[in-house]
Amino acid sequence: MNRGLFITLEGVDGAGKSTHLEWLSEQFREHGRTVRVTREPGGTPLGERLRDLLLNSPMHAETEALLFFAARREHLARVIQPALEAGEVVISDRFTDASFAYQCGGRGLPEARLETLEAWVQAGLQPDLTLLFDVAREVAESRRSTVREPDRFEQERADFHDRVRQAYLHRASRYPQRIKVINANQSVEAVRRQLLTLLEPWL
Ligand code: TYD
Numbered sequence: 001m002n003r004g005l006f007i008t009l010e011g012v013d014g015a016g017k018s019t020h021l022e023w024l025s026e027q028f029r030e031h032g033r034t035v036r037v038t039r040e041p042g043g044t045p046l047g048e049r050l051r052d053l054l055l056n057s058p059m060h061a062e063t064e065a066l067l068f069f070a071a072r073r074e075h076l077a078r079v080i081q082p083a084l085e086a087g088e089v090v091i092s093d094r095f096t097d098a099s100f101a102y103q104c105g106g107r108g109l110p111e112a113r114l115e116t117l118e119a120w121v122q123a124g125l126q127p128d129l130t131l132l133f134d135v136a137r138e139v140a141e142s143r144r145s146t147v148r149e150p151d152r153f154e155q156e157r158a159d160f161h162d163r164v165r166q167a168y169l170h171r172a173s174r175y176p177q178r179i180k181v182i183n184a185n186q187s188v189e190a191v192r193r194q195l196l197t198l199l200e201p202w203l
Pocket of ligand 1: 013018039040041068093094095096098099100102103151153154
């Protein structure tokens with residue numbers, strides 16, 4: 001199958017990944033590729049409704065995990081898989097690594113539970129490349145403090161975000177071929193230089 005390219009962006013709230021999303025897609029467009037920019041939770045009409053619930057309604061930690069994967073199933077079926085089959089570049093602002101970081105690292109769910117959901121929902125499909133924007137606690141905190149209406153996750157305490165960060169780094173050390181860690185403490189220009197080096201083999 002002539003498959004496109006699947007790239008995901010990850011990091012704690014305040015890591016700054018969204019700042020680089022449009023610029024990243026431009027790099028591929030300049031090389032003549034069709035780029036589909038999307039996000040999780042969300043990416044489909046149903047997914048956006050689930051996003052609203054997930055970000056704003058208190059719920060059991062397992063309900064939360066199940067809803068993230070429900071939204072993901074829809075996202076894969078309606079957006080990601082068709083675009084990849086058409087040979088497009090799909091760039092998603094968050095994907096399954098976020099579930100392992102937030103629901104396992106942050107909330108404490110066992111990884112085995114999520115591995116079951118991952119196998120069911122993704123049937124072996126994984127991103128080709130995951131860019132993990134890693135920042136020091138203080139940098140993320142000061143970036144988060146500028147958010148006017150923080151959602152359920154942004155309102156969590158510092159130790160929650162520390163656990164999320166550690167869970168992301170743990171995944172990066174487990175899947176070093178796929179997950180590349182970006183030092184996002186630096187200026188936008190310095191981060192872009194790191195991104196360009198990492199993207200080179202894919203452009
Ligand atoms: P994000 O889009 O980064 O928020 P914002 O629009 O404020 O930048 O992500 C929404 C939140 O959802 C974020 O705090 C992380 C959380 N999340 C999970 O907990 N699990 C998941 O599987 C995903 C995809 C996101």
